[in-house]
Amino acid sequence: MNRRKAYRVVIVSTLVALTGLLVVQVYWFVKAYDLHEKQFDEKVNLALRDLSSQLLTMDGDSTSRIDPVTKTSSNSYYVDFNNYIDYHLLDSLLKTTFPEYNLLLPFEVVVYEERSMNITLGAFYKDGVASKAEPTCLERTLPKKSAMDFAIIFPGKKTEIVGGLGIWIFSAFTFLAILVLFGFVIIDLSKQKKLAEVKADFINNMTHELQTPIANISIASEVLRKAGSEISQEKAAHYANIVYIENERLKSQVEQVLQTARLEKGELSLKKDEVDLHSIIEEVIRNFQVRVQTRHGQIKSKLEALKPFISGDRLHLANMFYNLLDNADKYSPLPPDITITTNNLDDGVVVTIADKGVGMSRDVQRYIFDKFYRASGGDVHDVKGFGLGLTYVREIVKAHQGKVSVSSEVNRGSRFELHFQNT
Numbered sequence: 177m178n179r180r181k182a183y184r185v186v187i188v189s190t191l192v193a194l195t196g197l198l199v200v201q202v203y204w205f206v207k208a209y210d211l212h213e214k215q216f217d218e219k220v221n222l223a224l225r226d227l228s229s230q231l232l233t234m235d236g237d238s239t240s241r242i243d244p245v246t247k248t249s250s251n252s253y254y255v256d257f258n259n260y261i262d263y264h265l266l267d268s269l270l271k272t273t274f275p276e277y278n279l280l281l282p283f284e285v286v287v288y289e290e291r292s293m294n295i296t297l298g299a300f301y302k303d304g305v306a307s308k309a310e311p312t313c314l315e316r317t318l319p320k321k322s323a324m325d326f327a328i329i330f331p332g333k334k335t336e337i338v339g340g341l342g343i344w345i346f347s348a349f350t351f352l353a354i355l356v357l358f359g360f361v362i363i364d365l366s367k368q369k370k371l372a373e374v375k376a377d378f379i380n381n382m383t384h385e386l387q388t389p390i391a392n393i394s395i396a397s398e399v400l401r402k403a404g405s406e407i408s409q410e411k412a413a414h415y416a417n418i419v420y421i422e423n424e425r426l427k428s429q430v431e432q433v434l435q436t437a438r439l440e441k442g443e444l445s446l447k448k449d450e451v452d453l454h455s456i457i458e459e460v461i462r463n464f465q466v467r468v469q470t471r472h473g474q475i476k477s478k479l480e481a482l483k484p485f486i487s488g489d490r491l492h493l494a495n496m497f498y499n500l501l502d503n504a505d506k507y508s509p510l511p512p513d514i515t516i517t518t519n520n521l522d523d524g525v526v527v528t529i530a531d532k533g534v535g536m537s538r539d540v541q542r543y544i545f546d547k548f549y550r551a552s553g554g555d556v557h558d559v560k561g562f563g564l565g566l567t568y569v570r571e572i573v574k575a576h577q578g579k580v581s582v583s584s585e586v587n588r589g590s591r592f593e594l595h596f597q598n599t
Contacts, residue, residue: 216333220328231259243256250334255327260323261326263287270301285297285301288327447489468512476516496569499569500592501514504533513531526593530590533590534587541584579594
């Protein structure tokens with residue numbers, strides 16, 4: 177088993193174990209709740225049977241049998257009393273009997289006509305004091321010798337039971353917190369691992385990219401040094417030109433890395449003036465045209481914006497457009513076919529750069545603006561670059577209070593849209 181698979185197995189196993197512990201905690205919480213509810217029901221049953229017996233005894237009836245208390249809902253208990261109830265006596269017994277059974281919750285008492293849903297009396301008790309729920313019922317004289325039943329309702333029963341399960345709740349939430357924190361740690365570790373891999377790939381790629389101009393400079397300078405006066409002026413100029421071109425290439429690569437670092441730190445200062453996007457685009461096209469033509473490709477422009485002026489830094493905007501053209505060229509295996517268009521919208525100007533290259537899948541589109549990311553074919557990166565070009569594009573657009581978006585289809589090309597505010 178390789179290291180990556182072992183890493184995944186450990187993560188999955190830990191998640192399964194923690195989830196299992198959480199499920200066990202929830203299971204025992206439910207069991208504990210059921211047990212506490214059963215104990216509460218038992219206390220209520222005993223208290224109500226005791227209270228009913230006292231009511232009958234004080235009323236001089238010692239022969240009537242008390243039927244079992246019926247639980248009509250999760251918090252309602254019905255007593256089939258079938259005898260006359262003296263409210264004042266019931267009130268007195270409720271205040272003394274319930275505390276004996278440690279029933280201290282606020283409750284409602286409702287007196288019904290025998291085996292009927294017609295309410296004769298109702299009151300709410302809190303801290304041993306009754307408040308009238310239906311004053312007209314309580315103030316009237318109850319009919320003598322009328323058979324009645326009564327019910328007790330505990331509105332806060334569930335809250336009371338849950339409150340008694342504090343240790344179970346704490347335990348369950350602790351495991352849940354551990355699971356959530358573990359998830360965050362895993363996500364962060366995965367991001368760090370991915371970043372480490374991307375950085376390692378960037379360093380390897382940068383080393384390879386820098387080696388080429390360094391090697392060319394070394395060879396050309398060595399020829400010039402050894403040949404001395406024996407080399408012709410034409411050849412000397414040729415090798416000197418190689419040194420110059422490769423040196424410029426080297427400076428460009430180093431500058432790209434430095435610019436991205438400055439952007440990240442917020443140290444890149446922009447010199448903003450009113451600039452004409454059309455003139456910048458035309459200049460970039462002229463400089464890039466030779467490269468495209470050597471591959472028998474073409475760059476078409478449709479600069480139709482009537483108001484192409486924005487507040488921006490001409491140099492960085494030019495570099496940004498150059499990066500987008502460079503990207504379109506690199507990912508066009510056939511002769512490049514690139515189109516640049518501009519149009520005005522209500523809130524500004526939009527620049528579109530479209531190509532007919534290899535295109536990108538939706539998954540790739542999610543990451544192309546990330547630093548060091550390079551789209552690849554399988555496990556092989558067959559396109560040169562540091563993976564910083566589109567990151568630079570995004571940051572420059574953002575620095576100009578604009579927006580950049582991409583749409584693409586595999587084997588059908590890509591389309592970048594840049595939105596800027598007019599001055």
